[in-house]
Amino acid sequence: MNKNCFTRFLTHPYLALAFRVYIGALFIYASMYKISYTAEFAETIASYQLVPYWAVNFLAVFMPWLELVCGVLLIVGFRAKSAVTIIGGMLVMFTLAVLINLLRDSPIPCGCFSSVEDPISWWTVVRDLIWVGMTIHIFFFDTRLHLENHFTSKIEKMA
């Protein structure tokens, strides 16, 4: 009985909705600083020593906007699956980057929300993995309060 309740709780769409709002807001928040301080974010990317030097500035310009767009779409529930997939992909990428730099013993800050942060640690990896887990949960169980559902349900009724 308890197991069932636990399973139902874990797979509940409203839990997925909460994760969705959280992850979306997180990415919007993270993108705000990065969009405002592109140069600093470029340094952060460079500090990870994973991106070729000619692509660093491009990524610094492009990635915050991708985070913002995906975050907004995830919260409003429009093309949420694609958005959460991209967000999940970015989180996996960040986690791998942090992991690689942890293994390299690079003394760099995470740079996730600002340039002045504590250096990366295993906690950073764990945190990123939790976020990845949330995106997976959203991918599979999120069905409520989607903007596009409002239209698709009408279309389905018409069809």
Add this chain to the structure above:
Amino acid sequence: MEKSAPTDVNEERRAFQLSALFETVRELSQLREPVQVMETFLLMSMGSLGTAQAVLLAKNRQTGQETIIPRGLFGQQTEQLGSALQIISDKVIAGRDVLPHQVRIVVMNETPSDVNLPEALRIVVEWFVDGQIFGVLGYGPKVSAQAYDHDDEEFLLRLVSAFLDALKASNINETIHKLNEELRGKNEELSQALQVSQSTQARLDARYFHFKSICDTTRELSGNLDKQKLLSSFLLSVMGTFSAQQGFIALWDRQSQIIDPVVRGYNPESAPSFDIQRMEMLFRSLLHPPFVPAQGEKLYQVLDPELLQPLEVTELPQICAVFMIDENYYGVVGLGNCLAQQEDAHPEEELLPTLLQSFLVSLGNALSFETIEKLNVDLLQKNAELRQTLAELQQSRQTISLLESASNRISSLLQTETLRIKRVTLFDCLALFGISLLLALVFNASSPGGISLRPETWSLPAANSIDVSWARLKHESGGALFLDARPVEFFEQRRIAGAQNLPLNLFEFVYSMRFAMLDPEQDIVVYGRNISRRYDELVAAKLMDRGMSNVRVLDGGLRQWQRNALPVEP
């Protein structure tokens, strides 16, 4: 003399016999009926023979008549005569010794052998005219009591022969008379039959005329399906049949309140006119509401012309009749001024009903045809409407099927699109990337904090470089200043021994604090680059901008330095 006396007696007797024979023949020839012949002959022969007793038995097998004439015999003598006649009759029937015109003297001067005959008889003669008429003749003794002699026998034979002739003649006469009577009767019957046949012929002629009239009328009416023509044709036909000079017929459609009149042979001023009120009055007087005769009653009636008074016609017709088709159609027909009307015949009682019957059938057909035509017109109209409706329906069906297929396509498209929306698609991902890229580029281009997408080093002049072996010599000799261009964290982590940190991000601050006083000619070796940043080239460029002329970038950087096992710290 004695010889001559008997001779004279004999001659006298012969003369008497001849005279008697002659008298008998003459007498008998005048008689016509056999019975009279028999009676006369018997009496005359008795006289001639000189006897007072005689009997004549005769039988006619043709007529079955038996005649018994006794003379001078009484009582018991005559009782058995019938049996005697029967015996000879049996003999004739048996056909024994019987010849036509035969006379046979069976008894002469003796008592008859036949017990049925009277004993008093002395002569018995059997005679046969033919197989049909025969009999027995008997004579008693002579009054003179003398026996009969040969002369008497011959005389008797001649007498009987003459009797047979006379009897035969009388029989023939009688037969002729009977035949005449029968002929007369037949003639009368024939004349009666002729009269009957003549009257029958007259009746047949009348019937033939009726039949022909009916045939002609029926032929003329049949196939005529126009109501007006039918009325006119019927009127002409009945006027011809009854030799009428005037006639009218009117058909009243009670439902539509229309009267169709046809009038012939009347003067314009005396022609009958019909209106609905008068017609209604006439039929109300003849029928009772609802103006329909009971089942089985006739639909026509020959009327006394006086009954047409409600119509108020100027000249009442001689023959008139009313008729009806159903509860809606009533009619009246009248014929006047008939030329030849038989006194004893009542043609209107026989012929007119038959003609009317035929006319009513044709009129019924015509009205039915009219109704059918109306129905046909309605039906054709309905058919046209139905066809149009069908065409419209088909068109609508096509439109509906077209709309249905369009709706199905749209719905399947929508369903596909809906399903696609709920899935992760490459298109969506590329679209998100595209939108983000567009926004990023626009914002970066318009924002004061925007950065160049092109690496700075690509626009800088190529810096002088120094390989590790030269750099080692300069390091060992202390002739060059080794500057680490990386951020301070990396500098503190690992650096070339004796190198100083001039991080790119803090260049201005650190340079002004520590290296502003350097000799512009000072040899400077700058190192520090990774995959993401060319710190060494950028710092070298900035130093050269500050006037330092001997700035070189270490080829291979710290990694190459370490590979050559040159001193690093910490």
